[in-house]
Amino acid sequence: MLTLYKxxxxxxxxxxxxxxxxxxxxxxxxxxxxxxxxxxxxxKKKEFQxxxxxxxxxxxxxxxxxxxxxxxxxNKTIEKIDTQDKETRQKIKEHRKEIITKIIxxxxxxxxxxxxxxxxxxxxxxxxxxxx
Numbered sequence: 001m002l003t004l005y006k007x008x009x010x011x012x013x014x015x016x017x018x019x020x021x022x023x024x025x026x027x028x029x030x031x032x033x034x035x036x037x038x039x040x041x042x043x044k045k046k047e048f049q050x051x052x053x054x055x056x057x058x059x060x061x062x063x064x065x066x067x068x069x070x071x072x073x074x075n076k077t078i079e080k081i082d083t084q085d086k087e088t089r090q091k092i093k094e095h096r097k098e099i100i101t102k103i104i105x106x107x108x109x110x111x112x113x114x115x116x117x118x119x120x121x122x123x124x125x126x127x128x129x130x131x132x
Contacts, residue, residue: 096122099121100118103117103118103121
């Protein structure tokens with residue numbers, strides 16, 4: 001009888017352990033016949049995850065393709081700008097040559113006036129040096 005009291009006191013003190021054991025046994029008995037249901041749930045979850053991975057891969061592939069297209073457009077634009085810049089520089093160079101030729105033709109005899117006209121045309125500061 002003393003042992004029965006000890007068991008009852010132990011059960012009162014540690015009731016939660018007994019509750020966990022009962023729930024575990026009940027769950028095992030309940031789900032024993034439902035192994036296929038759990039397996040189906042896991043299979044469907046894996047299929048869903050595989051579908052998500054495929055969507056993510058497709059989105060990444062599209063992103064990579066968009067980056068390639070944007071890079072090609074960027075490179076073509078840079079080439080076009082470089083070409084236009086070269087053409088513009090060449091036109092400016094030719095225009096300056098024409099201006100210098102006109103200034104030189106107009107002032108062949110007077111070198112001081114020639115220097116002054118070139119400085120005025122191109123924004124240079126003319127510095128006069130005395131050779132004393």
